[in-house]
Amino acid sequence: MKGSALIRLLLLVLLVAFLLTPQSFRPVFQPFAANGAPAIYTQSSLLALTLSHLAMVGVATLAAAIVSIGLAVLVTRPAGREFLPLSRSIANIGQTFPPVAVLALAVPVFGFGPIPTLIALFLYGLLPIFENTLTGLTTVPHSVQEAARGVGMTDTQRLISVELPLALPIILAGIRLTAVISLGTATIGSTVAAKTLGEVIIAGLISNNTAFVLQGGLVVALLALFIHQGFTSLEARIGRQAGAMQPAQ
Amino acid sequence: MSAGFDLQATTRRGAGLDRLGVLLAAIVAAGLALQPFCLFRANRIVAAKPVGLLSALPPLESQIVLGLIVVASVLLLLRTPSPLRLSVSVLTLVLLAFAIGRAGVYLTPSSNTYARVAPGGGFWFAAFAFAIALADAAVRLRMPPLGRLALLALIGGALWLFLWSGACDALSILREYANRADVFWREARVHLFLAAGSLAAAAVVGIPLGILCVRVRPLRAALLNSLNILQTIPSMALFGLLIAPLAWIGAHVPGASAIGIAGIGIAPAFVALFAYSLLPMVSNTVAGLESVPVQARDAARGMGMTARQRFMEIELPLAFPVILTGIRIVLVQNLGLAVLAGLIGGGGFGTFVFQGISQTATDLVLLGALPTVALAFAAAIVLDAAVEMTRPMTSASARKSKSLFERHDE
Numbered sequence A: 001m002k003g004s005a006l007i008r009l010l011l012l013v014l015l016v017a018f019l020l021t022p023q024s025f026r027p028v029f030q031p032f033a034a035n036g037a038p039a040i041y042t043q044s045s046l047l048a049l050t051l052s053h054l055a056m057v058g059v060a061t062l063a064a065a066i067v068s069i070g071l072a073v074l075v076t077r078p079a080g081r082e083f084l085p086l087s088r089s090i091a092n093i094g095q096t097f098p099p100v101a102v103l104a105l106a107v108p109v110f111g112f113g114p115i116p117t118l119i120a121l122f123l124y125g126l127l128p129i130f131e132n133t134l135t136g137l138t139t140v141p142h143s144v145q146e147a148a149r150g151v152g153m154t155d156t157q158r159l160i161s162v163e164l165p166l167a168l169p170i171i172l173a174g175i176r177l178t179a180v181i182s183l184g185t186a187t188i189g190s191t192v193a194a195k196t197l198g199e200v201i202i203a204g205l206i207s208n209n210t211a212f213v214l215q216g217g218l219v220v221a222l223l224a225l226f227i228h229q230g231f232t233s234l235e236a237r238i239g240r241q242a243g244a245m246q247p248a249q
Numbered sequence B: 001m002s003a004g005f006d007l008q009a010t011t012r013r014g015a016g017l018d019r020l021g022v023l024l025a026a027i028v029a030a031g032l033a034l035q036p037f038c039l040f041r042a043n044r045i046v047a048a049k050p051v052g053l054l055s056a057l058p059p060l061e062s063q064i065v066l067g068l069i070v071v072a073s074v075l076l077l078l079r080t081p082s083p084l085r086l087s088v089s090v091l092t093l094v095l096l097a098f099a100i101g102r103a104g105v106y107l108t109p110s111s112n113t114y115a116r117v118a119p120g121g122g123f124w125f126a127a128f129a130f131a132i133a134l135a136d137a138a139v140r141l142r143m144p145p146l147g148r149l150a151l152l153a154l155i156g157g158a159l160w161l162f163l164w165s166g167a168c169d170a171l172s173i174l175r176e177y178a179n180r181a182d183v184f185w186r187e188a189r190v191h192l193f194l195a196a197g198s199l200a201a202a203a204v205v206g207i208p209l210g211i212l213c214v215r216v217r218p219l220r221a222a223l224l225n226s227l228n229i230l231q232t233i234p235s236m237a238l239f240g241l242l243i244a245p246l247a248w249i250g251a252h253v254p255g256a257s258a259i260g261i262a263g264i265g266i267a268p269a270f271v272a273l274f275a276y277s278l279l280p281m282v283s284n285t286v287a288g289l290e291s292v293p294v295q296a297r298d299a300a301r302g303m304g305m306t307a308r309q310r311f312m313e314i315e316l317p318l319a320f321p322v323i324l325t326g327i328r329i330v331l332v333q334n335l336g337l338a339v340l341a342g343l344i345g346g347g348g349f350g351t352f353v354f355q356g357i358s359q360t361a362t363d364l365v366l367l368g369a370l371p372t373v374a375l376a377f378a379a380a381i382v383l384d385a386a387v388e389m390t391r392p393m394t395s396a397s398a399r400k401s402k403s404l405f406e407r408h409d410e
Helices: A004-020 A022-032 A046-076 A078-094 A099-110 A114-138 A142-150 A153-191 A197-206 A211-245 B017-034 B059-077 B082-107 B119-143 B145-165 B172-179 B181-216 B217-232 B235-241 B243-252 B267-291 B294-302 B307-344 B352-360 B361-391 B399-403
Strands: B038-041 B049-051 B116-119
Touching: A004 A022, A004 A046, A004 B119, A022 A211, A046 A078, A046 A114, A046 A153, A046 A197, A046 A211, A046 B307, A078 A114, A078 B017, A078 B361, A099 A114, A099 B267, A099 B307, A099 B352, A099 B361, A114 A153, A114 A197, A142 A153, A142 B243, A153 A197, A153 A211, A153 B235, A153 B352, A197 A211, A197 B235, A197 B307, A211 B217, B017 B059, B017 B119, B038 B082, B049 B352, B059 B082, B059 B119, B082 B116, B082 B119, B082 B145, B116 B172, B116 B361, B119 B145, B145 B361, B172 B181, B172 B361, B181 B217, B181 B267, B181 B307, B181 B352, B181 B361, B217 B267, B235 B243, B235 B267, B235 B307, B243 B267, B243 B399, B267 B307, B294 B307, B307 B352
Parallel strands: none
Antiparallel strands: B038 B049, B038 B116
């Protein structure tokens, strides 16, 4: 475990160094740039693209988390329960929508730029979080529910201090999925002129410059790795805190 | 999906009104009142002129259509039996398709081949609402897998008949289609080949790898971890990164270029889809084999089955539904990802999507995106039904929680 933590730290240092001083990595990428093409993307700053990419993913994921957790809570309350089977199948079917198609269909309605990308990321991000929150809330053990009712908790108290905390690790797993998927999908946003790292990859595809494709792809992959890692350790820590009460998954 | 709450029938309350129906009727009303039913363009690129439902059709026809939509909405609004709701939703969707087709004919001047009529927000809102009503009725009826397949075949057949009859030919998306009918079917074949071919290759490689992972413990973590890392590379970058090595192989390995291996075109797309398909195939095979109950293994051993017999007759059949779920995940995912092949000259429906995006031609985007969505949708329904039919009845309640997230939960 110690070795892999060291590797991750090294990768993080490399990533930050690359984003701050991309030119110093020129020798690494030069072999991939055919016939004297530039080895490092300079049209816009890689750091700015990365930050804009992350901001877009962050905003979309946050919005998706708020809306879908809210909806999942709603359909698991007695008042909204009749919508549960339907919302399940909508979530199931919605996942089959290819993210590229969501993006392509959003363009005619919202035009070019960051907006269609944000909307596609938001819509596509709703489903994993919704699905996981539902799973989390509906698998709280019956005995725990009964005990909470037994000590005189109201419905709201049970939701806030029993059900949601128990479901939190699964909900976080859903948010992690959304964030990682969005990170990859956001690169496609550059085909509709959103400022993301996809810009670098597309520039490479158009000018047949593998060096650009490589650096754009590597930065996104590393970001995905760190986000995945961060969430996984958070989930593990919260799971441990919930301790023996954690329902079997 | 049908794993629901038995309470649902009894908890539907309200003063004779269906709560979902109220929401859907509101969507239909708002869509038709506030949004144009269709959009008229004098040619392909000028700004669209919105046309409401009442002026999109000849006066009498438009009143009949509006009347029928109102009747259908009222039927959804009231607490009507599910079979009725199902038929009403299907019939109204057919009516909407008929109306938009007629609007295309009615609004396009007969001599004008440049004018375009496209469905507007009102049409899409209404179609969305009735599609949800259809899904809701199907869920409430708890349709068995075969029933769902029959419904899908019915809707698909109706759609095909409708397009084939030419009733919608005046619509802009079908104008785009008519302009490139040959290319469309060629790209459709490429798209299917990319999605299904890479799935087949991944199944041939991934299932044995999964079996191997269960047998050889140390291999398991290493393989699943590296496939996981592969999955984090953005699809667009992976497509791009494969160009250089494949170009090299095509140029240097004898016979490689003869079977179509080259830097651009279909080969990098195929390899990238194959790579993305491996993780779900391997991890679902592992999960499936590990879900075989210990009692079943013990019983088989007790009956004196050999290791080979146990594997072929007990473990593999019991693991099959989970492996099939992996196939479902991969196929749906590949049908969507194959769109990206259009970016690197690999063909498929993505060709139209990206051409349409670069020309800001909405109809062309739709020509690529709608068949993709329809294919993914149909594949999901068919394979979900297949998974359900192969699953032993006892695990009905576990069915749902297993179906979608195998790919990610690893």
